[in-house]
Amino acid sequence: MSLAYGKSRNVVLPPNVNRILLVKNLPFKITSEEMYDLFGKYGGIRQIRIGTEQKTRGTAFVVYEDIYDSKEACDHLQGFNVMGRYLVVLYYQPNHRHRKTDLPKEEERVEQLRRQFQSMGNDEEDEFN
Numbered sequence: 001m002s003l004a005y006g007k008s009r010n011v012v013l014p015p016n017v018n019r020i021l022l023v024k025n026l027p028f029k030i031t032s033e034e035m036y037d038l039f040g041k042y043g044g045i046r047q048i049r050i051g052t053e054q055k056t057r058g059t060a061f062v063v064y065e066d067i068y069d070s071k072e073a074c075d076h077l078q079g080f081n082v083m084g085r086y087l088v089v090l091y092y093q094p095n096h097r098h099r100k101t102d103l104p105k106e107e108e109r110v111e112q113l114r115r116q117f118q119s120m121g122n123d124e125e126d127e128f129n
Contacts, residue, residue, distance in 0.1 A: 013067065026082070028057050028058055
């Protein structure tokens with residue numbers, strides 16, 4: 001357990017704070033033992049997942065047992081120099097992932113809605129006349 005928040009565990013945390021940290025700009029050669037040593041200083045870790053694919057290299061997810069430990073780690077390790085690279089530590093937000101939108105389908109859906117509401121508007125005008 002972290003000592004920094006030990007006395008004030010009843011502090012209200014911002015809504016974006018959670019137990020999962022997304023770590024970017026990691027050295028490609030960092031080992032899981034080194035990750036546990038670095039992030040384990042701030043509290044109990046449930047899991048660390050280091051990206052191994054070409055697209056995910058240099059990134060990792062760190063899952064803490066306690067939300068206050070993840071906050072302390074995020075606060076202290078943001079910008080920390082590891083093997084000549086400065087870490088970018090963020091709270092993982094699964095709802096904020098970028099979705100690819102099929103623009104032609106979306107435009108067609110909007111056009112259908114316009115036609116639907118225009119026809120509804122014409123029906124209402126006929127009722128009042």
